[in-house]
Amino acid sequence: MKIEVTVNGHVYERDIAEHWTLLRFLRESVGLTGTKEGCAAGECGACTVFLNGKTVNSCLVLAAEADLGSVDTIEGEAKGGELSTIQAAFSRNHAVQCGFCTGGMILSARDLLSRAPKPSVAEIKVAIEGNLCRCTGYQQIIEAVLDASGQLTTANKGELKYV
Amino acid sequence: MTAGFSYRSPVLREELLDLLAEHGASARVLAGGTDVMIDMRAGFAHPKVVVDLKKVEGFSRISWSPSDGLIIRPAVTINDVISNAKIRQSYPLLVECARDLASHQIRNRATVIGNVVNASPCADMSPALLCLGASAVLSSKEGQRVVPFREFFTGVKRTVLGVGEILEEIVVPPESADARGAYRKLKRIKGHDLGIVGVAAMNNDGVLSLGISSCGPTPLLVDGLSARDPVDVAVAAARDAIHPIDDLRCSREYRAHMVEVFVRRVFQEVA
Numbered sequence: 001m002k003i004e005v006t007v008n009g010h011v012y013e014r015d016i017a018e019h020w021t022l023l024r025f026l027r028e029s030v031g032l033t034g035t036k037e038g039c040a041a042g043e044c045g046a047c048t049v050f051l052n053g054k055t056v057n058s059c060l061v062l063a064a065e066a067d068l069g070s071v072d073t074i075e076g077e078a079k080g081g082e083l084s085t086i087q088a089a090f091s092r093n094h095a096v097q098c099g100f101c102t103g104g105m106i107l108s109a110r111d112l113l114s115r116a117p118k119p120s121v122a123e124i125k126v127a128i129e130g131n132l133c134r135c136t137g138y139q140q141i142i143e144a145v146l147d148a149s150g151q152l153t154t155a156n157k158g159e160l161k162y163v
Numbered sequence: 164m165t166a167g168f169s170y171r172s173p174v175l176r177e178e179l180l181d182l183l184a185e186h187g188a189s190a191r192v193l194a195g196g197t198d199v200m201i202d203m204r205a206g207f208a209h210p211k212v213v214v215d216l217k218k219v220e221g222f223s224r225i226s227w228s229p230s231d232g233l234i235i236r237p238a239v240t241i242n243d244v245i246s247n248a249k250i251r252q253s254y255p256l257l258v259e260c261a262r263d264l265a266s267h268q269i270r271n272r273a274t275v276i277g278n279v280v281n282a283s284p285c286a287d288m289s290p291a292l293l294c295l296g297a298s299a300v301l302s303s304k305e306g307q308r309v310v311p312f313r314e315f316f317t318g319v320k321r322t323v324l325g326v327g328e329i330l331e332e333i334v335v336p337p338e339s340a341d342a343r344g345a346y347r348k349l350k351r352i353k354g355h356d357l358g359i360v361g362v363a364a365m366n367n368d369g370v371l372s373l374g375i376s377s378c379g380p381t382p383l384l385v386d387g388l389s390a391r392d393p394v395d396v397a398v399a400a401a402r403d404a405i406h407p408i409d410d411l412r413c414s415r416e417y418r419a420h421m422v423e424v425f426v427r428r429v430f431q432e433v434a
Contacts, residue, residue, distance in 0.1 A: 001170065017172040021200070040268055041201050054242075054271040060200040060263075061272070062193075064170040065215060108267065111275075129354035149418020 003067040007032065008076030016063050022056075025063035026073060034074040034103045038132070043133035048104035049073050055111045057130070074103030077110070086110055089123045089148035096137035102138070105131045109145045118149050172215040176302075179219050183327045184304040186212045189269060192329060193217075194237055198267070198281045215268070216329070224252070233335040241270040241278070241288075254335060256344025256365060256411040260291040263348050266355040276330050280310075282320045289316070289382035290363035290374025291346065295339040300332035307331070316381035342367035345432035347425040348376075351412075359413045360421045362401075364429035366390045371433070373426060378405035378418055390434045394427055401426045 004013045007030055014029045026032050026049070038046035040059045047058040050072035077084045082090065086109050096102050105128060112119055112127035119127065126143045133141060139158075146152040168191075169432035173179045187309060191210035193199050194217065202208040210302055222238040227249045235244070244250055244261045245349055251258050264278065264287040278288045279299075289312070298311045301324060315322050324330065343366045352354035371388035385404045388397050407418035 017166065018201075019166045019168060040204060042197055045266065045268060049266055055268045056272050057197075057268045060196050062170060062196070062200075062213070063214075064172070065193075065196070065217070092355070111267070125354070127267060130268045149329075 001064060003063060005063075005068075006065045006070040008072060018062070018064055020063040021059055021065045022049070022051070022063050022066050022071070023058040024132050025066070026058060026071070029063075032073050036100055036103065038100065043130075043132065044101070045104040045108065045128075046101055048107045050107060050111070050130065055108060072107070074106060077106060086108075086113070086144070086148045089144040093140050093144040093147055093152075095137060095140040095144035097133075097137050101131055101133045101135075105133065105141055109148065110147070113149055118151060119145065121146070168210050170213050170215065172218045173404060174218050174220055174404065176219055176221070178263070179214065179216055179302045179329070180302065180327070182212070182214050183329065186214075187429070188326050190214050190327075192389040195240060195269075196268050197273040198277060198283075225357055227253070229337055231282065231334065232337040232340065233333075235275050235333040235335070236330060237274060237276045237329065239275055241265075241275060243271050244275055245270070253340040254295065254344075256291045256294065256346065256363060257288070257335075259344065259346045260363060261362050263287055263346065263358075269355070273304055276333060279315075279340045280322060280324065280330050282316055282318075282322045284319055284380060284382060285358045285377040287348070287358065287361065287376070290361055290376050291365075292333065292335070292366035293374040293384040294344065294363050294371075294372040294386075295335050295342070297333055297335045299330050300334060301325075301328050302331040303328040309334075313384050319380045319390075339365065339367055343433040345429040349421050349425070350411075357412075360418050360425065362406075362422060362425035362429055364426075364433045366433035371399055371430075373397065373429070375401060375405060375422060378407040378422060381421070390430075394430045397430055398423050398426050 026035050036046035037049050038044035041059045042060045049058045050056050086106050108128050108131050124142050188209035193213050193215045217238045222236045224236050225247050241261045241264050275288050278286050285422040292312050298309050299315050301308050346363045348361040349359040356426045365372045369390050371390040372386040375383040383404050385400050408413045409415045
């Protein structure tokens with residue numbers, strides 16, 4: 001079937017099989033491989049993207065459901081070669097080890113900061129509960145989100161107090 | 164993923180019911196997809212036609228009136244419930260259970276009706292709906308019928324829903340508005356996880372009901388209790404109602420023990 005999806009502001013018209021997931025469409029048809037497949041069951045969040053402004057697990061959405069919709073992926077995060085505030089905070093705070101969870105993690109963080117510009121540690125934990133980091137870098141990820149929201153100080157950094 | 168199905172997304176209710184009548188058991192309704200997609204990928208479901216109901220007019224609406232109570236329709240998501248002002252004010256038990264369901268991404272997609280229709284014994288929304296005395300309006304091309312939730316579940320992943328029939332409305336009666344509620348769920352981790360045992364309680368002017376998950380083939384309702392009786396009465400009634408099993412997540416004895424612990428905790432909170 002033919003679908004038309006706006007991805008990171010560009011319109012893509014593609015012919016896809018009806019059983020294709022949104023994740024497969026993004027990776028194999030559009031060619032954006034920053035969105036990852038981890039568990040393929042809605043547990044790990046590596047495939048997190050924004051669909052019509054809400055974060056979803058793209059492994060659990062049919063590409064057909066996104067027809068005439070709008071998708072934002074991790075590739076749309078940096079603008080003009082400049083890292084976004086959240087990306088820069090992840091980099092500064094060593095919140096990336098293998099990087100597999102990072103795309104989803106950053107999009108979940110962006111979603112949280114759009115709802116709560118100064119989130120508490122408890123709110124950050126709830127917001128990323130659907131994003132697993134198997135390098136277990138949660139301490140640094142939580143610090144990065146605190147940093148991106150202007151809340152990280154020498155007093156609350158680096159004591160493994162958030163995990 | 165099961166290949167070879169066709170995808171349909173009707174915008175009219177009649178079109179939806181016609182499609183389901185036409186394709187019968189070879190059709191599968193798609194709402195949030197958080198169970199259906201997993202079933203199809205795992206090979207548990209092999210539909211010929213996947214019928215997406217999210218675009219049907221009016222299906223994302225939540226409504227409330229003093230005469231009809233709260234009505235939740237098929238495309239209403241878990242996060243829609245959490246952010247709805249009327250539900251937060253008058254049915255806080257639904258919000259509490261909704262917050263405990265999976266992760267933010269799943270809550271953006273999963274629907275209340277999908278959670279119920281999937282009929283998992285550990286579903287988060289079912290114990291609350293049982294406590295609140297909710298009913299299901301079932302619709303097909305032939306017409307409508309109303310089934311109270313206490314008669315809706317018939318086994319593990321089984322309900323009274325017939326072929327070609329959808330659960331079109333969850334109706335929560337106005338009488339249970341503003342009742343006190345509480346929910347406790349046992350999980351392996353603090354973050355998102357399936358429940359090992361869940362207990363919801365409602366105290367509506369002294370009348371106490373308990374909804375219990377993962378302790379039988381269906382979610383269980385223990386009602387007709389009094390919040391003025393000692394908590395041991397509620398504990399004994401819960402103990403009589405449950406018949407938990409051993410499985411890979413927990414032993415039968417531990418489930419029974421935790422039901423008792425949770426009944427005491429929710430009782431304290433609502434009594």
